[in-house]
Amino acid sequence: MSQRLESMVIRHTHRVPRPEGPAGDGARAARRFDAALMSVGFKLSAELLANLSELAEESVVASAVRTLDTVRELVGDHVQHNTYFIDFPARVPDTFDFWMECIVDALLDGASRENTLAGLRAGTVDLLTLPKYGNYQHTYQQMLAAHDELIAAAGDRVTTLHLGGPLETEVTALYLALAGSTTPLGEQGIADLGTLAGHCADGPQPDAIPVRENRALINAARLQVGAGPQVDTVTDVLRLACALAGGDVSLVEPTRFRSVPRGLRRALLACLDGLVAAAPAKLADVGAHREQFKRLGERLHPHEYPQWPHAAEVFAVARGEQEARSFDSRVEGLLAAGDVTGATRLLATAPGKLFRALDRLLCTGSTDEQRAAVLAAAEQVAPQISGRVLLSVREHLGNRTGDARHGRLFVNRFGGAWAAPDRRQALPDSVRSRLIATLDAETRRRLPTPGHLLVDPEVLDVALPLSGRASAAGLGVLPRGSRSRIDGELLRFFVYWKQTARTTDYDLSALLLDASYETVDWLSYTALTRAGGEHSGDITDAPEGASEFINLRLGAVRGASIVPQVYIYAGEGFHEVAESFFGFMLREGEQQGQPFEARTVRMKSELRGPGRVALPVAFVREDDGAWYAHWLHFYLKGEPSGNRVEENQLSVGTLLRGVMQRDYLTVRHLVDLMAERATTTTRWEGGQVPAEPVTYLGLERPADLHPDSVVITPENLRDLIPG
Structure with a gap:
């Protein structure tokens, strides 16, 4: 398990947890380790090399083996990359000539001759039936022997591995960073958080867990060690049940619930009962996941626990036996009646929903008074909106220019994408400008005062990671x-x-x-x-x-x-x-x-x-x-x-046009907002960095930064998104 955790730390942070072992003369082994790393595009920082050199040789070798396995997999060098044409990229044949060669080979092969002749008589030959087609004609070792050794070049990639703290310290820090992320994690991040949550369940916990999927994984780990889960909606309890069943905590894919142990049943039902008893309106959330709640109810047997009657109401709503009008249906009713102001007042009680509906409300509103009410509500609740939503709406407004030449780009949570003409009603410039000013002011208020802000110019065009699923x-x-x-x-x-x-x-x-x-x-x-x-x-x-x-x-x-x-x-x-x-x-x-x-x-x-x-x-x-x-x-x-x-060809061209016409919110946007309260350096001479602590933004951590510096690289770029 410790090796798996160490690998996780290296992948996420490019830090090697401080190796443990007896003191000794490991300098020679450390240099060999560094040379082996450089063959795959990595190197040891001076501090890490010095630390390893003071350990016994066997400790250095053990650390080298584990680290090399991790970085080779990280770069794709853990597998054998063979090619069909042994001399590639040299001597690759013309396509037609190659196909004819495969056909001739099949005609000379007794087992495939008749099928190939039949295909030729019919005017078509299935390439997949030709023995020579689609299968390696040489071994990996033979392919290697056909190529010269790579000549090193100044442009080759070199990724530096830095010295970390003790393994448990690094694991805890990584857990807190992932658990407290202000943006959803990607598939790998969610899997790693699930592992870390179980390992760190008895240790320090984040002050807040903004992302509901993360909360479900952590709640599952907390239950396993006898701690109470943190839930504030009935949907949180459903996500928790999915996590316990090894299902999809995002609730996109249905989870197959199995028999639930009695202790977990009691815990889940008690959570549901307490939530509904305190706020019956929370039953309105059941409708969005009606089928999954029904399946969960079949496993929890709420009728066996009369002491929690409000939990039974959740499943009654799911079965349609009890009515609980959803929040969204109330909003839709007001909009259908043309009451934009009323819909805005209702949405203001759920600030996140209000911000996601701003464009629609402003376009539906037909009078200056209605639009003014929407803008006033947005300004009032802006301090309650998550930083991720603030920036998402800001990016949306940046692309609402009203230019008919620009189309719309749609991307779902799975990476499915399509482009279409933009036929929306234009937002008045005054409305758009006022909203952008509100969003920028609120974002600026939440960003830290960075002191000396040291910025690698190459990071300025990196898009803000508003969702881990976008990577x-x-x-x-x-x-x-x-x-x-x-x-x-x-x-x-x-x-x-x-x-x-x-x-x-x-x-x-x-x-x-x-x-x-x-x-x-x-x-x-x-x-x-x-x-x-x-x-x-x-x-x-x-x-x-x-x-x-x-x-x-x-x-x-x-x-x-x-x-x-x-x-x-x-x-x-x-x-x-x-x-x-x-x-x-x-x-x-x-x-x-x-x-x-x-x-x-x-x-x-x-x-x-x-x-x-x-x-x-x-x-x-x-x-x-x-x-x-x-x-x-x-x-x-x-x-x-x-x-x-x-x-x-046509769909890809249309999609790329949509991408190139879209303005994404990048690191440059946040740097500009912080610049008013910081001394900002975007270039520094001779690779020298300031001696004092800085806030560094770049693609890779430079050497010799002050140890108290705040370092933001692509590996932890999500930390830049304010809460």
């Missing part, structure tokens, strides 16, 4: 809407997958678009050598894991955008396979090396969405001639099977 676990991954410059002559992206139980075929493709988002060209298994690049070859079965690569010379690319895509042609989805991830590398023109070289990897992102087409990132050549990564994290629905880039 993915991995290395170098930024939230959806972020923009980062890429430097290098060769761009190579890759996908790896390993099927769980049935044949699974993922296809890596790249669509090239012009400045109008029209298709220029593409690379895929049907176009192996086009667009100034090469495809590594199609793999159609991955029982032991499989990789595909696309190599592009950025200087030779025609068009303004490159959109890598991962298509599920057949088999298991992204959430069903044993493992799947996407990433990209950057190389200098003279660098050779293996198809996959860990220290050239700039990003590795887990693929775990529900769609059949993944769009992790797009590369766009902007007006200055440089290329920039624009982070997407989209999962398109696609078809159940047979997805190909040829059928998705």
